[in-house]
Amino acid sequence: MIRLNNWRWCLLLLLLCGGSSHAAQGQNEPEKMLNVFTCYKGEQLHFYAQNLQVAAVTTTFDMQLTNMTGSTHFPFTTTLAGTQTVELFTLAPLNHELEYNYSYINSTTIGSADAVPDDTWVYALPYAPGSSFLVSQGYHGTFSHTGPDEYAIDWKMPVGTPVYAAREGLVVESKDDSNRGGPWPIYQNCANRILIQHPDGTVGIYGHLKQGGNKVKVGERVSTGDLIGLSGKTGYANGPHLHFAVFKVRNGAERVSLPVKFRTADNPELTLVSGQTYKAAPDDRQQRQNTVFLATAGPMKP
Numbered sequence: 001m002i003r004l005n006n007w008r009w010c011l012l013l014l015l016l017c018g019g020s021s022h023a024a025q026g027q028n029e030p031e032k033m034l035n036v037f038t039c040y041k042g043e044q045l046h047f048y049a050q051n052l053q054v055a056a057v058t059t060t061f062d063m064q065l066t067n068m069t070g071s072t073h074f075p076f077t078t079t080l081a082g083t084q085t086v087e088l089f090t091l092a093p094l095n096h097e098l099e100y101n102y103s104y105i106n107s108t109t110i111g112s113a114d115a116v117p118d119d120t121w122v123y124a125l126p127y128a129p130g131s132s133f134l135v136s137q138g139y140h141g142t143f144s145h146t147g148p149d150e151y152a153i154d155w156k157m158p159v160g161t162p163v164y165a166a167r168e169g170l171v172v173e174s175k176d177d178s179n180r181g182g183p184w185p186i187y188q189n190c191a192n193r194i195l196i197q198h199p200d201g202t203v204g205i206y207g208h209l210k211q212g213g214n215k216v217k218v219g220e221r222v223s224t225g226d227l228i229g230l231s232g233k234t235g236y237a238n239g240p241h242l243h244f245a246v247f248k249v250r251n252g253a254e255r256v257s258l259p260v261k262f263r264t265a266d267n268p269e270l271t272l273v274s275g276q277t278y279k280a281a282p283d284d285r286q287q288r289q290n291t292v293f294l295a296t297a298g299p300m301k302p
């Protein structure tokens with residue numbers, strides 16, 4: 001795969017070659033993530049993709065070829081860094097005397113297939129320091145924490161509860177325009193949410209958020225403990241709660257959630273379980289600031 005330094009070069013190629021442009025949409029993603037365009041150089045058909053997101057995205061091409069061969073094996077999966085444009089692969093006819101053609105299905109989703117999860121990382125509880133909430137559905141919960149969501153956590157909390165970043169990272173999706181939800185899968189795509197891409201390439205998802213409650217925009221960097229939004233009950237939800245999971249993508253259509261540990265006010269590291277209430281630890285940053293203040297203030301005079 002040739003990585004081009006400048007997407008403008010590819011757009012120039014597009015204009016010069018008069019290549020076709022396809023809008024590719026990821027699974028359950030109404031927003032356009034990728035521009036795919038092609039151009040012929042001699043008999044070779046070159047495929048390029050432009051990532052329209054600030055997030056890394058992973059894309060998969062499943063290609064049906066008739067009398068053509070590709071420079072790679074299909075299905076072909078690759079990850080593009082935020083806003084990057086790359087050449088993906090080329091196709092060429094096998095026998096020029098005969099008819100040849102191609103068609104493909106493309107799926108694209110936010111996240112890096114190259115992510116190497118730091119499984120020693122301990123997450124903060126995603127709510128205000130000192131506040132406590134009940135885990136209403138934990139790992140492998142039978143209501144909805146199955147398949148790719150098997151390692152998600154739900155905290156029961158009133159609509160409008162402030163939600164805090166459980167780990168630092170880049171905001172790669174922020175949706176808060178929905179006011180619909182209910183206890184049926186038909187509401188799956190109505191959930192407001194925030195996605196934060198972590199330094200190790202994994203992505204944290206905060207789901208079912210309140211309409212108009214998001215405090216962060218795509219492209220913003222957040223620190224652990226930053227206020228990011230308000231909880232709600234949008235999407236596939238049987239009541240007001242916050243859904244949180246950390247995931248890694250496998251390809252353009254599939255992702256897996258990862259088991260993670262949390263620190264609480266009472267425990268530096270533990271796996272949360274359904275039916276238990278957990279109190280958020282004091283804000284680390286506040287502690288650090290106090291330490292610095294005490295260090296610079298010197299000993300107290302009587």
Ligand SMILES: [Zn+2]
Binds near residue numbers: 137144145242243
């Ligand atoms: Zn959930």
